Amino acid sequence: MADIGVIDTxxxxxxxxxxxxxxxxxxxxxxxxxxxxAAFVKHHDGDRxxxxxxxxxxxMPVCANLLxxxxxxxxxxxxxxxxVRAAVERGIHRPLxxxxxxxxxxxxxxxxxxxDLGTMFPVLHHMPGDAxxxxxxxxxxxxxPETGTRNASFHxxxxxxxxxxxxxxxxxxxxxxxxxxxxxxAEALPIAVVIGGDLSLAFAAGSMGAHLPLERDELEMASGxxxxxxxxxxxxxxxxxVPAESEIVLEGELLPDRAVIEGPxxxxxxxxxxxxxxxxxxxxAVTHRRQPIYYTVAGGEVRLLRKPLxxxxxxxxxxxxxxxxxDVELTPGGLCRFHLVxxxxxxxxxxxxxxxxxxxxxxxxxxxxxxxxxxxxxxxxRDPRAVEWAVAMRFEASRDLILMPGARGHEYVxxxxxxxxxxxxxxxxxxxxxxxxxxxxxVPPLPREDYATSVGPGxxxxxxxxxx
Ligand code: MN
Numbered sequence: 001m002a003d004i005g006v007i008d009t010x011x012x013x014x015x016x017x018x019x020x021x022x023x024x025x026x027x028x029x030x031x032x033x034x035x036x037x038a039a040f041v042k043h044h045d046g047d048r049x050x051x052x053x054x055x056x057x058x059x060m061p062v063c064a065n066l067l068x069x070x071x072x073x074x075x076x077x078x079x080x081x082x083x084v085r086a087a088v089e090r091g092i093h094r095p096l097x098x099x100x101x102x103x104x105x106x107x108x109x110x111x112x113x114x115x116d117l118g119t120m121f122p123v124l125h126h127m128p129g130d131a132x133x134x135x136x137x138x139x140x141x142x143x144x145p146e147t148g149t150r151n152a153s154f155h156x157x158x159x160x161x162x163x164x165x166x167x168x169x170x171x172x173x174x175x176x177x178x179x180x181x182x183x184x185x186a187e188a189l190p191i192a193v194v195i196g197g198d199l200s201l202a203f204a205a206g207s208m209g210a211h212l213p214l215e216r217d218e219l220e221m222a223s224g225x226x227x228x229x230x231x232x233x234x235x236x237x238x239x240x241x242v243p244a245e246s247e248i249v250l251e252g253e254l255l256p257d258r259a260v261i262e263g264p265x266x267x268x269x270x271x272x273x274x275x276x277x278x279x280x281x282x283x284x285a286v287t288h289r290r291q292p293i294y295y296t297v298a299g300g301e302v303r304l305l306r307k308p309l310x311x312x313x314x315x316x317x318x319x320x321x322x323x324x325x326x327d328v329e330l331t332p333g334g335l336c337r338f339h340l341v342x343x344x345x346x347x348x349x350x351x352x353x354x355x356x357x358x359x360x361x362x363x364x365x366x367x368x369x370x371x372x373x374x375x376x377x378x379x380x381x382r383d384p385r386a387v388e389w390a391v392a393m394r395f396e397a398s399r400d401l402i403l404m405p406g407a408r409g410h411e412y413v414x415x416x417x418x419x420x421x422x423x424x425x426x427x428x429x430x431x432x433x434x435x436x437x438x439x440x441x442x443v444p445p446l447p448r449e450d451y452a453t454s455v456g457p458g459x460x461x462x463x464x465x466x467x468x
Pocket of ligand 1: 151152174212213214216218
């Protein structure tokens with residue numbers, strides 16, 4: 001593992017680093033929290049981070065798209081794609097206990113009475129078809145009622161009025177298991193919700209069971225990712241810890257005996273998730289920094305957080321079985337979830353064919369993968385045009401198309417039958433030993449840069465075709 005040192009992943013230092021690097025767009029106009037802010041954020045997805053000074057009548061500024069593109073991630077971490085993957089791997093394999101400190105700025109202001117989340121915070125109404133206003137950058141911290149192990153995960157919270165929200169619990173999520181354990185004892189599950197916390201926690205909370213099983217603690221992964229213990233403080237009303245430097249913390253409990261209808265909400269797939277039953281979160285205390293920054297996710301940010309985690313996980317499990325795999329890329333067009341490009345290096349005749357084993361190994365590693373393209377390692381797998389060139393020039397469907405019907409995918413894909421569908425493999429590699437016959441010929445470099453040129457009409461060119 002490359003030595004990447006200690007990484008400063010603090011929320012405020014990330015905001016400052018992005019600002020200094022010219023990667024923070026300050027929005028001075030007053031924008032409406034109903035549809036307008038979220039639309040602005042979505043229009044700037046994949047570009048600079050955003051800082052809205054004025055949102056509706058709220059005094060609190062809103063920050064978005066912090067980690068919504070590679071350039072931002074690079075600015076915050078000071079690391080390239082491989083470096084960020086190495087940091088995530090370090091969090092998984094070399095976790096560290098967080099350090100408990102006596103107090104922190106996240107408890108500078110404490111509100112226990114008259115909590116009205118909708119007036120206290122500029123919670124956005126994102127899309128016309130959404131059921132209401134949602135917290136979306138909310139990391140939920142809880143403790144397993146049986147084992148005491150902590151868990152942290154992203155869940156959207158829909159405002160219900162006053163101090164209550166709905167909390168979306170997808171199938172298979174650890175928090176759902178913890179809630180079920182509390183419910184069976186007819187007890188509430190105490191939780192703390194962090195909005196604008198250390199970004200190492202955001203990465204850890206973006207992990208899924210395949211990366212970090214139930215018995216593992218996401219706060220320890222966050223510390224390992226940073227390379228130094230994350231400083232946490234005790235919450236005031238629940239037996240949980242939160243990062244000391246967090247902007248906003250909501251303390252309270254998931255009620256065991258009340259369900260509401262949550263949603264619809266526009267999901268990461270670009271399609272509305274249907275309304276469904278969800279538990280109720282009752283907030284007993286709100287703590288925050290002085291002049292807190294409200295953080296919201298309205299674009300592809302969580303997708304990008306999960307990307308290095310999933311890629312590292314896929315690479316690790318494929319390489320055990322198929323060592324010719326050099327690198328993998330979950331493509332943005334496939335929502336960093338459904339389509340994978342793999343680069344392989346065939347060194348010996350007996351490596352031939354392993355590129356197809358790798359297709360199946362990838363599907364085994366991440367069930368959501370529906371389309372896997374394998375190319376030789378002369379192709380830049382992060383350049384979609386280069387990958388498509390390889391498919392155009394090196395792939396023959398009658399020979400190189402692999403179909404695997406009736407396999408399990410993600411139930412959100414409307415074309416599937418409840419998640420069951422055919423996986424597609426595209427083997428765009430060249431048979432062993434013949435790569436040099438099908439290499440893309442490079443364009444020669446120009447001998448100089450300072451050619452005299454101009455743009456018309458007819459400028460400085462004497463040929464009669466340009467004459468009056
Ligand atoms: Mn977990």
